[in-house]
Amino acid sequence: MSDERFDAVILGSGQAGVPLAKDLAKAGQSVAIVESWHIGGTCVNVGCTPSKTLAASARVAYLAHRSSDFGISGGEIHTDMPAVIARKRQIVEHSNASNIKGLEKAGATIIMGEGGFAEQPASAGEYAIAVKAADGTERRLITKQVFLNTGERPVVPELKGLDNVPFLDSTSIMELEEVPDHLIVLGAGIVALEFAQMFHRFGAAVTVIERGTRLLPHEDEDICSCARDILLEDGLEILFETEAAEVSGTTGSIRLKLKDGKELHGTHLLVATGRRPNVESLHLDRVGVKQNEHGYIEVNDLLETGVPGIWALGDVKGPPAFTHVSYDDYRIVAANLLHNGSRRVSDRTLVYTIYTDPEIGRVGMNEMEARKAGKKIRVASVPMSYMARALEMAESRGMLKAIIDTETDLILGASIVGVEGGEVIAQIQLAMLGGLKYTVLRDAVFSHPTKSEVLNTLFMSLDS
Template identity: 30%
Template sequence: MNDSHYDTLVLGSGPAGEGAAMQLAKGGQRVAMVERLREVGGGCTHWGTIPSKSLRHNVRRLMEYNSSPLFREAGEPRHLSFQTMLNHARNVIDQQVGMRSGFYQRNDVPVLTGAARFEDEHTLALTGGDGRTQRLTAGHFLIATGSRPYRPVDVDFTHPRIHDSDQILSLEHTPRSVIIYGAGVIGSEYASIFRGLGVKVDLINTRERMLEFLDDEISDAISYHLREHGVILRHREQYQSIQGDDDGVTLALQSGKRVRGDLLLWANGRSGNTDGMGLEAIGIQPNGRGQVRVNDSFQTAQPHVYAIGDVIGYPSLASAAYDQGRYAATHMLDGQCDYRLAHDVPTGIYTIPEISSVGRTERELTDAQVPYEIGHAFFKDLARAQISGQTMGMLKLLFHTDTLELLGIHCFGDQAAEIVHIGQAIMAQPAPNNTLRYFLNTTFNYPTMAEGYRVAALNGYNRVT
């Protein structure tokens, strides 16, 4: 056997690559993981989901403590630095790396470290940190190299007061004020985090409204909530220039406004990690944002080369990327895949409080001329929320007026990303089991947040009867 030949080489050890590598190994293939970094886990583990959500969790706990009348009787409000919060996040990263490294060891998947470049359609040159290059060949390749923050050429990211969403995790102090350029998922999450630490925040949105892909009512709710907590939110703005100096950063907007802050966080767009890989030489041409075009089976212009995860663009979710990896691996093993990827992928946005949704929005249903009705459960009316003090938020059900079929689940509030999965499970059932009636006829533990489904279902059902 040629030690440098594999059935499949997987490029990138984030959720997408990990899901594919494990599936291929269990399917009997000789697989190797190619990872540019010293540790496995990809951007998700080291710069994205894990550190930012760990940071957010700790900030939320601090906010909960400081806002509780009970704890106020015990002492003064507490203040913790950004750096202190990050230290806990690094502990979580270490645990994740250790666990994921074990997956590769147990499944006999070697992890080869270095920068990969295609020499021809079946040969990869892997250059290690010592400058040495080895050549690897494979029958199939899977590109799961992820993405990184988009960096416009006229913004100086070497300046100590200008950061992208990767660099911000190396911040060693708590600023007094932050300008966040970009009010998408990352920008909104960091606006909540910094505001929770008592930092003044200017959130610059380049679009008409925040998080336009959300249901309008949910988008309005997070906009109102951020403003209520002191975030200055500016819509429909584009930057003219960004200038850092010894004392701070000045953001000049095309509208003529000038915004001043201690530092600026750039959170506007992502680029696929495909540069330097030699893809063009084998007939694969990434777009202007470094993303690779694939077919419904995740094959590129070269059928034996697959691409999954953030490097192909939408939906750019760790959860979806893992499933894409399983799908692509099954297609490699069997030449087809009967496993159907979920049509409705849940969205989780870890603002404070968090947002999660699955299915269609009111705007989409109205445009499609689908007759629908709404059921609401407001957290302020749920006993469990009153007990925990987390009364901000709501659960919203969209359902067909005639059949009661569930069409969309939208949640804003504490534990939203957990709560949404109850509705997702029912919505995914075949008719007639995917209707509002499940929640009308089911006994929920009391008091729980899940009880909100019964409350929302009754609220909606009363509108159509």
């Protein structure tokens, strides 16, 4: 096996790896991007793209069932799950093909296989990467720059009987071409709630099992309560302070025993209890790259691992695990390496959207975090029914909340449970990026009736 030399080797083709490979190649570097599964990583193949495509179909089903609320009468509503899945696959394949085409056009070398640091090291100042293809063939790559972008995978919890039960995870459930009669969901995090609501809208009875006392523990209590009440109103069953002890059965007949002695019966089981980093095949110990107690790769503010010439980007370096964070990781590394930049992880303001319906949008600090940090704050909060556009759309469930620094009148953060909450939160994010005081949004003239107009009302609530 002869050595192949590259200026840079990228392990993993997620939302940081692909654009970084293109930029490095366009800058004249020889680049190899190694991928063991599908080009594009989680987001394109088994994450954002397919799940939000399915969520769009689920929302159409939801609105169809609500047609009488809008004065429209229709016939019986039926979910054609094979057609829903086919639509999802078509969009994923298009996105996947676009990634491959972009890499090839830029001049990057795509190598399919599982890559990691080789047992036999390279010479000083270089790294040897061993790549094993699915057919068993091996390649050895030599480089001075290694970028780790291998992402995460679903956690399989230690639950008695689970090894013998055909359970679903966040990947396999998106290939399900039937609507479960009764879906049992282990976990109540972001992934669990999005799929629970989605499949309930497709027509399944859904029971969510949560060990804790509330949903989404990183959000404020009032935001969690608001989201919980909406899901319960929609017909989901959520069992708090409940823990599974044993599972048995097969598809169509799942029996879940709880630690309190009760037993649940369902047709399908979704396990959504978290994710873990894909690091085992990297053999990080061979080069001294450090990991934290959860297995995530440790990096500094520049995404450097501490080992010269090795960076980690995206989910493999630990939470928050969002596509836009991974993409910004790429921008930080590319700016600093190729454009003499000085970008840092600590420069960005965290923003994200949870794609339940209505959406949960979040930017910056919430009240819980601000008070823990000792900030002197004012809290603006109004129900979503104060948004005229939401009333007109019959989508008035939810609430808006913003945290204001008392001393500066600057916005520290905001949370929204409401129709297109992710889009509305972006308006507040822009104000925060521009260093605007809350009074600017309070007094701004927004076109009527838009969703953004509610920001007038939200910040006027501080004056009442």
